[in-house]
Amino acid sequence: MDYEDDDLYCYQRVKEDNKVFVFLNFSYTIKFIDLKEPIFQSLTELYSQEKTDLLDKVELGPLGYKVFYTDSY
Numbered sequence: 001m002d003y004e005d006d007d008l009y010c011y012q013r014v015k016e017d018n019k020v021f022v023f024l025n026f027s028y029t030i031k032f033i034d035l036k037e038p039i040f041q042s043l044t045e046l047y048s049q050e051k052t053d054l055l056d057k058v059e060l061g062p063l064g065y066k067v068f069y070t071d072s073y
Contacts (some may be wrong), residue, residue, distance in 0.1 A: 025060035033058040043068040
């Protein structure tokens with residue numbers, strides 16, 4: 001994951017079938033992330049426990065963060 005916005009820090013970790021996607025917003029404004037390569041996989045957001053089968057956009061509040069993981073994790 002590579003983004004040109006210095007206020008965003010996004011990365012992923014993969015081990016076998018387990019994946020974790022982390023999105024961090026270091027600014028005081030809302031940020032919208034359009035993923036260059038959508039993720040077509042069943043994922044759960046760590047803190048809200050919301051599930052999704054397609055991750056193509058992420059909205060982060062000021063100083064916000066989201067962590068998604070595969071359901072096989």
